[in-house]
Amino acid sequence: MIAGASSSGLGAAIGASLLQLFAVALGGPLLMGLMVKIRARAEGRKGPPIRQPLLDLRKLAGKERIHSEHTSNVFFVAPLVFVASIAVAIAISPLATTTPVLSRSADLFVIVFLILTGSVALALAGLDSGTAFGGMGSSRAMTIGALAEPALLVAMLALSIQTQSSNLPEIVSATLAHPGWIASPERPLAFVALLIVVIAETGRIPVDNPSTHLELTMVHEAMILEYAGPELGLVLLGQAMRLGFLFALVANLFFPWGIASNSNPTGLLLGIALLGAKSVILAVAVTLIEISSAKLRLFRVPELLTGGFVLAVLAVVTGLVTR
């Protein structure tokens, strides 16, 4: 269980983590592409190819680096911190295996605050640009983030009551050992709460519209409006990784089957493949929600998130009563 027990064990754990990181960095943009594709098809359009987000990243990488005036180093460092924080969350979480590197520290509190770190970095960058759009985006993103975070933390707490641990690999392993838990009443409640949070944190409809450029409605797009070229690519990659990570994590917390319990290559590859399948199913589900709903007014979003928080609290209460 403890990473670093032997040097080969540590090496294997690092290898597994890098594999997870690579898979999510590649899979996240593809999931985004898939969601755009499904939406286009449902609307009777052909839509861009699924690998379009990857092509966009390549295009942005070839562009000139441009900083707007008034910006400080914060503007430059923020995308790096954003991507790095999400990358570390991916590397240490139980995605392909329950034994990635630093899995002892893969606490749900750590993951939640790593995600928050990325959000704070981008929000500061939005304000750093010194424009109306940047500030507006930051304000809205922090509003949504501040309300989504408690729902996220409490929903994950519901899962950690049975195991008496907030360590994610332990939660996943315990669910594997007790398959009956999946039918316990708090799980569906926690699942719906987490789904709401994931939609908010990844900026999907009905919380935010990833394809809008209308100032009345945009949240995330406004915050990163001043980014261009490779730095914009970095931000977009980070967003895609966050989406892939949250889908994968939610999938594994509720349906952990297929995850490897060690770092041997065949198990890992199987774990990655099944993880991909689970994430695709979740992505399809989220897209169906997106297609069938309209974007909420910004001031209605807190009601949705409060609903998520209440569901999460109910999940914990149910868990406490039925244990």
Added chain:
Amino acid sequence: MVHLYLYGLALILAGALAGAVLPARSRVSGAALLGSIGCTTTLIAATRMLLGGQASVYQTSTVLPFTGVQLSLDPLGALFIVVTAVLGIATSWYGVGYAGKIQRSRIETGMFPLFLACLMLVPVAAGVVTFMVAWELMAVTSFLLLLAEHRSRPEARDAAQWYAAMTQFGAAAILTGLVVLAAHAGSQSFAVIRLHALGLSLGVRSTVFLLVLIGFASKAGAVPLHVWLPRAHAEAASPVSALMSGAMVNLGIYGIIRVGNGLLGGGVLWWWLVVLAIGVASALYGAVQAVASSDLKRLLAFSTIDNIGLVLIGVGAAGALASTGHRLLSALAMLAALFHLTNHAAFKGCLFLAAGSVQHATGTRDLDRLGGLIQRMPVTALLFGIASLSISALPPFNGFASEWLLFQGLLHGFAAKSSITDMALLAGVGALALTGGLTAAAFVKALGIGFLGQARSSEASAAHEVAPSMISGMVLLVIPCVVLGIIPGVVLPALGRATDVGLGGTSAKSVRSGLGLSLSGLSGAIEPALLLLAVLAAIIFAWGILQLVTKLSSRGPARTIEAWGSGRALLTPKMEYTATSFAEPLQRVFVDVLRPSHDAEVTHVAESRYFEHEINYRLQIDDAIERSWYRPLVRYVMAWGNLARRVQNGSTHRYLAFGFVVLVAILVVLA
């Protein structure tokens, strides 16, 4: 060890004397020099106590009549002395630059070290009289310091009035409670009281606990007794604000632990549920008000209420778990509370000092008039930034470590399997989670609006970096933010000793020693140092990719261009988001808590009513609890005061008549 501590105290008092008698030129630096040497001495004494010294006692029958002075230095008190001493050194250094060329009065420069000395005296007081004298001296000195700038800023008078009223009300409650205990024990010494307190009936003990809780909670600034805090902490000079927020409010927590767990022996479950409920209310109310506030120091003051709330949640959970017999779980929650208290002193002290630097450099603390300070005050901006990230509980800084520990304390508390504690702990987790996000929003606002972007006023664009002595004070407080965040394990043995004393002397080791945090006997661990290494590696990797991509595209280095203004040619600072507009969505969400008042005034141009000449929009968010609970009370008291004026018209004859009537009445009653 207590003797070394007393030498330190003597040095600080010498500093107070130096501040009062030295000529104007050397007054401030003389007091600061002696004060910081004295603080260092007490710091050494208290640190040695925390690292494994035996509790030691000092008594003298002089100084105070009848009872003398009893002092006892134990690990719990030592922790509070360490915190105060570090803050004392930092604020003393900072004070030298802060005073600058302005002549400071003797009272002000002498009072500051005296306030420090009182802050250090309270945690070692081992008798009711000693404690109350130290407590009241602390109140008086801080009250005078708060009034120091009342000539230039009349708001300080209002703040001082509120502070005096609340603190005297609290002290009366504490005194009543302690006197009941002392009367029963037949001695005013804490050690004797402790032996006899359990002999009292539960009803009396509960009354005493509620009385001291009211007193200590008002000093700690817990809701609903917090009304003085946002005023006093905002209006005091920044070094004083830092000491009040980082050290003085802690002593409220100290009192609750010392009396509730120590003298009264832990008590019953509902006591601690009350503490936890106060903590939840304070955390949420403080966080929501901090988000909405656009005055930098008021924001910091409300965030102090928020953090004190988190500490009270930990203390309440610890007491509740201890009273239901779960020593290990209780020790974990108490450890987390004390750790968070320590961390809060570091980052809040630094934030108040940095806010003082901003005020010093720009003359304003209104976020809506700041902006772009990172260009002109880069060091202050960096230090404020680190402290902001710490208070937002972002890894790898110290706020993250203690909030993680607090979260673990609450989560593992569920193992007690009692439905009442379960619900209380759940409320605690909910508050912790909600304040986490709100605090991040509040400090993104403070940092982003205050220091980033473009300057919103001419004062902000004319700002300058502050003096090296001020920076050194802030740096001293940022060091613990970073070190305790990366290797939190190093302070845990010391905190563990304070926890053992705090919970009444039993030893329960809840966290393993090491660099990171690892619970013993329970599941849960984090290694912030390794996480930091991983994040740094990822940042360097991403940076490398960025450089590589730039090189491959052969487009040259980054180019700086005008920001996108939606087609407008000029982008002025007026178009930027302000602190008020940043907080507007959250203010709407919490409108029922904040209850803001706003009105718009439109004047039309003379020629036509269809064209507006000017629109004045005012938004005021004051303290809703103060408005709805305290204002009616104040009105009631004032009404009675007016009635009393009729009797008291200044005529000596009438007063003599009153005296005569009362004398006769007494004689009649006695006869």
